Amino acid sequence: MDIQQILEEILAEVQPLLHQGQVASYIPQLAAVPADKLGMALRTVDGSVYAVGDAAERFSIQSISKIFTLTLAMQLAGDALWQRVGREPSGNPFNSLIQLEYENGKPRNPFINAGALVVTDVILSHLDDAKATVRNIVRVLCGKADVDFDLTVARSEQATGHRNKAMAYFLKSFSNLDNEPERVLDAYFHHCSLTMSCLELCEAVLFLANNGIAPLSGDMVMSSSQVKYINSLLLTCGTYDAVGDFAYRVGLPGKSGVGGGIVAVMPGHFSLCVWSPGLDASGNSLAGTKALELFTTRTGISVF
Ligand code: GLN
Numbered sequence: 001m002d003i004q005q006i007l008e009e010i011l012a013e014v015q016p017l018l019h020q021g022q023v024a025s026y027i028p029q030l031a032a033v034p035a036d037k038l039g040m041a042l043r044t045v046d047g048s049v050y051a052v053g054d055a056a057e058r059f060s061i062q063s064i065s066k067i068f069t070l071t072l073a074m075q076l077a078g079d080a081l082w083q084r085v086g087r088e089p090s091g092n093p094f095n096s097l098i099q100l101e102y103e104n105g106k107p108r109n110p111f112i113n114a115g116a117l118v119v120t121d122v123i124l125s126h127l128d129d130a131k132a133t134v135r136n137i138v139r140v141l142c143g144k145a146d147v148d149f150d151l152t153v154a155r156s157e158q159a160t161g162h163r164n165k166a167m168a169y170f171l172k173s174f175s176n177l178d179n180e181p182e183r184v185l186d187a188y189f190h191h192c193s194l195t196m197s198c199l200e201l202c203e204a205v206l207f208l209a210n211n212g213i214a215p216l217s218g219d220m221v222m223s224s225s226q227v228k229y230i231n232s233l234l235l236t237c238g239t240y241d242a243v244g245d246f247a248y249r250v251g252l253p254g255k256s257g258v259g260g261g262i263v264a265v266m267p268g269h270f271s272l273c274v275w276s277p278g279l280d281a282s283g284n285s286l287a288g289t290k291a292l293e294l295f296t297t298r299t300g301i302s303v304f
Helices: 003-017 062-083 098-102 113-126 130-142 151-160 162-173 181-192 198-209 224-237 240-249 286-299
Strands: 039-044 049-053 194-196 254-256 261-266 270-275
Touching: 003 039, 003 049, 003 286, 039 198, 049 198, 062 113, 062 130, 062 181, 062 198, 062 224, 062 254, 062 261, 098 162, 113 130, 113 162, 113 181, 130 181, 130 194, 130 198, 151 181, 162 181, 181 194, 194 198, 198 224, 198 261, 198 270, 224 240, 224 254, 240 286, 254 286, 261 286, 270 286
Parallel strands: none
Antiparallel strands: 039 049, 039 270, 254 261, 261 270
16 A cells, blocks of 8 residues: 555545634634645554655644643542543533533543643642653654744733633542642643644654554553553543544544644554644544544555
């Protein structure tokens, strides 16, 4: 199978969709990103790399960072984490407050904002410098020492992220944050502001396709059981209230972010990342989801 050619064909095929989505505007800094950016990369566990379009250009990874913070929190807190955050799809938008009220402040899963705030709180309770630790983990995983926060994006969200702020104070009112809400929010906004390319993201999540071992360093990031947990959560919760549609169309565990990136993994084989800033109504990249759907349909490769 000629993967490079398939990726090139997909890139051409989804071009007409680039302007159908809406670039996220609630974080003003993200609204400035051109909607016609499009990149795709794939890395196999045995070292092959394929890239097309803007695959080497860095973008704001936003909620894709929730994979890395969950990975760290699972290592720090173990099963105790699940007393404070659930493992079920929410069926609600990623930034919804409504469910938190009637479920007594326990977020449905770690991949919606409320869940990620609790995950960030757990990290902060264990580590003096959560921001630097998360950044360092990502740097080591992708092998790039210059991967960093985009401070203008972090400040932009800090200035306008009223809904996330409401959510953090709401969680605190249910005693589901140990640290001060502003401290949790500051770390969370920074984690979301990490900028990485499709190629770097593929490398960084490849341990999820490789039984927990990072192919680059040979380091064991987590056990194969923990990889099973994270990939299951990605499949059932990684793309918000569109997760059923994403699983149906793409058939791979995946995680999206409002910067327009989506990573997906095929356990035992490869990681795949696409970036196109225009989002659908659920906040997932519109052309990006289509590109992943075309890839798994055309190659016949998916977890099913
Ligand atoms: N920083 C964004 C927010 O909290 C992340 C959301 C996302 O990527 N879905 O709203």
